[in-house]
Amino acid sequence: AQSVSQHNHHVILSEAASLELGCNYSYGGTVNLFWYVQYPGQHLQLLLKYFSGDPLVKGIKGFEAEFIKSKFSFNLRKPSVQWSDTAEYFCAVNAASSASKIIFGSGTRLSIRP
Amino acid sequence: EAGVAQSPRYKIIEKRQSVAFWCNPISGHATLYWYQQILGQGPKLLIQFQNNGVVDDSQLPKDRFSAERLKGVDSTLKIQPAKLEDSAVYLCASSPSGTAYSGANVLTFGAGSRLTVL
Numbered sequence: 001a002q003s004v005s006q007h008n009h010h011v012i013l014s015e016a017a018s019l020e021l022g023c024n025y026s027y028g029g030t031v032n033l034f035w036y037v038q039y040p041g042q043h044l045q046l047l048l049k050y051f052s053g054d055p056l057v058k059g060i061k062g063f064e065a066e067f068i069k070s071k072f073s074f075n076l077r078k079p080s081v082q083w084s085d086t087a088e089y090f091c092a093v094n095a096a097s098s099a100s101k102i103i104f105g106s107g108t109r110l111s112i113r114p
Numbered sequence: 115e116a117g118v119a120q121s122p123r124y125k126i127i128e129k130r131q132s133v134a135f136w137c138n139p140i141s142g143h144a145t146l147y148w149y150q151q152i153l154g155q156g157p158k159l160l161i162q163f164q165n166n167g168v169v170d171d172s173q174l175p176k177d178r179f180s181a182e183r184l185k186g187v188d189s190t191l192k193i194q195p196a197k198l199e200d201s202a203v204y205l206c207a208s209s210p211s212g213t214a215y216s217g218a219n220v221l222t223f224g225a226g227s228r229l230t231v232l
Contacts, residue, residue: 044223101170104156
């Protein structure tokens with residue numbers, strides 16, 4: 001069965017600091033990987049996705065993530081965070097088929113000090 | 115395009131009462147999902163529909179939860195009778211048909227229905 005682990009439950013950074021949020025998954029086959037974000041008072045929305053090809057994917061608002069197959073990881077990064085990045089971030093995975101269920105991690109709450 | 119619509123946004127009930135949530139997905143989206151998100155946790159899939167057929171309901175507590183999507187469009191999720199541990203946000207999401215490369219696995223979420231069971 002698939003599972004997703006996000007080990008950082010709450011991360012606090014100052015503006016302009018660099019960010020890396022960890023995500024590890026367990027599944028032996030080909031996967032699709034996602035990061036979703038929930039800003040305060042807003043819906044969950046897609047930040048970026050990996051289906052195939054270049055393991056370094058870029059998303060909205062300057063975020064990127066790198067798929068490292070050997071480490072079963074899909075960490076989210078941003079070189080310089082802004083106060084507006086304060087949100088909850090969820091990593092998700094599914095087996096690479098259109099009907100496969102999408103499993104979410106427990107989320108990481110990111111707080112940015114202005 | 116219009117987003118995923120959910121109602122009600124908030125509901126407070128006593129334990130052992132029943133409640134129903136409604137979801138209208140994005141027009142043309144074949145797949146509809148209900149997730150349960152308990153405070154401090156990630157969304158947990160309850161049920162996944164492909165058109166009006168169930169793809170996965172392995173984590174749906176079938177003794178008290180039921181869901182239907184009769185015409186392959188909107189859906190209702192019912193809880194009867196509710197327990198204290200059902201307090202959560204119930205998220206509906208939808209995705210288009212097709213392959214993963216065409217975005218079939220990219221979910222668009224609604225605002226959620228927050229349930230408090232007293």
